[in-house]
Amino acid sequence: MDFAFDARTEELRAKLLAFMDEYVYPAEAVAHEQREQLASPWENVPVVEELKAEARRQGLWNLFLPDSEYGAGLTNLQYAPLAEIMGRSPQLAPTVTNCAAPDTGNMEVLTQFGDEQQRKQWLEPLLAGEIRSAFAMTEPDVASSDATNITTHIERDGDEYVITGRKWYISGAMHPDCKIFIVMGKTDPDGEDIRRQQSMVLVPRDTPGVTVKRAMQVFGYEDHYHGGHAEVIFDHARVPASNLIGEEGGGFAIAQARLGPGRIHHCMRLIGMAERAIELMCRRAVSRTAFGKTLAQQGVVHNWIADARVTVEQLRLLVLKTAWLMDTVGNRGAHTEIQSIKIATPRAVVDILDRAIQLHGAGGVSQDLPLAELYAGARTLMIADGPDEVHQRSLARRELKRYM
Template sequence: MDFEHSEKTQDLINQVRTFIDNEVVPAEHTYHEQLEQNPWKTPPILDELKAKAKAKGLWNLFLPKEHGELSPGLTNLEYASLAEQMGRHHIASECFNCSAPDTGNMEVLAKYGNEAQKKQWLEPLMEGKIRSAFAMTEPEVASSDATNIETSITRDGDDYVINGRKFYISGAMRESCEIMIVMGKTDPDNPNRHQQQSQILVPMNTPGVNVKRPMMVLGSVDAPEGHAEVIFENVRVPKENIILGEGRGFEIAQGRLGPGRIHHCMRLIGAAQRALELMCKRANERVVFGQPMIKHGSCREDIAKSACEIEQARLMTLKAADTMDRYGNKEAKELIAMIKIVAPNMALNVVDRAMQIHGAVGLSQDTPLAGFFAYARTLRLADGPDQVHMMQLGRNLAKKYE
């Protein structure tokens, strides 16, 4: 693996970093002011930032080059360093149309959708005109095992009828969220549990779609994205809304979650790196017991350990991205599992140390640390909990030595 950025990648890193410094950072205060007026409406300043990024060609950078003319042509390895820059600021990813859950949904539609589905939903998503949600998790079953999903998708003539209850459906609280990809069972009695599920497109304005409430994350509603509880009561959509075909839902989910997991890890590296930089700045400026905090050994140790852990996770993330590019997502699954285990825990450790060095202000809204902490803690569950990744990774590694 080549550890040097290509000229093209370095130029893009510089462009993204410059845009964030010159456009995103000065707009953050306005963003939060506007958000207070309506928590579920995308703040107008964000639409302005998206238009500026799009005009500069810094748009849809996440979509792998195998998607042809839809993609900007970047490899996963090239995108990794860009996503790290985006992860340093809460709103940056969305400015470049590179935020979850849209990224995963766009990849699903680009890879598995038919031409009509791409025209109706992929195009406006890629243009940044609408937002989307992915509805898989359910409160009544252990959704870390996707074969447990109980929502029913029943064929009725030229339609499918959907009934079920989902929760923590990220993005579904947004006023701009117009489409959900819903996972449920079309064939619950199939002896092959991995062929019972399907995925189907459900517009948010379909009768019977009932957004009950935002689920909190560590006491926050996480506006404007939100993580909704959604009830589906006899929701009827055309048969043409099924993606790829009946029984292909588990296959689609596996194809979707692999890239999505590593995108989150890339962003977490950026969040942790910014936390380290804030930690160093605070340690140099703050005087404790008559001397700068950096003079204390425990503070130096926290900074040193954090730098080591970030660099380890960064290299593992880059290796996973490079393996995806060279050999495909399936061949990279072990490395993707490793980094999904390592990166959130690393970020939690680094951010926690930064919060401690900042004192009470580290818990407040005056730094991004509390938001970083909540994001990292959420990622120990989102896209599969640590325990599932470790269980499967341990099984696969041991199998090689049978």
């Protein structure tokens, strides 16, 4: 196997690494200070807008999108090391390069399944970073780990669809630039095929009957850079029938197509988060003295750092293999590997971050270091895009099937 990055990947890696060092890392503290001065924590932070302009100027924009007509045209294998670099500052770097969820997944949906008018009205301003978006799937009143459970109604009424339901943890919905929701609900709740009951429709945020009720916290964090995670009420919200994405009954299939790339992108960024944690661990270990020795001289710290390095190298290889398979045999052919990285990566990175927090003592859980917020994000990914147990169940069934 050839483990070397190709010339284009190496060029973009070099540019992105320099961009991170020169602009992103110094901006982390600046962005935090600026946000505290805003009238609303959801307003745009000036330094973030400055970084967006610089990223566009340098060509570090829409790197996630494999469609060369709309994005950088990179394969999953080419994008993986770039997403890892951005994962070292997951609040800022994906946002300022227009590579942040949920916009990435929504742009992929519109690219693959949207019609010409939908792409012109919503995809183009999303690609330009002029607006933000949200993906409304998860519901509080049902087990959303089983997507067939959703209860939101999407009912045809003449030339319109009427949407009624309650969603929560809808990422991006609190952002003032969020102008459009992709909403998943049931158009045929009594249909025989439970995977053909669902559809997706585009619902502008300012549609009458749409209420962004409140921001949901994640371990006390509101995730301002990504536009928060909101509870949203759809009370007989009406949209034109032309706002249907794809066909009626195609919502479940679209969701699966959307979640495959989303899962691997999260895992790519998680590896970057782990690398940031290892770097902070090492810097702390050589600079901090306890009981007459630096922490770097303590045997248990050696074990933590060594185990973290081994784990990251293993995870990276599995993620790269998955990316390569997605490029060569498609998402369906890489299903086992996608589930494997979805199970393994958040779990392992949570453990690495936990050790890094422990090594930093009280500072590790404070707002002065990124570790606590990184931990909250990584731990959430053991639930998001399908909880680990759902993927374990599916993966085990596939393994057992060969012996039955």
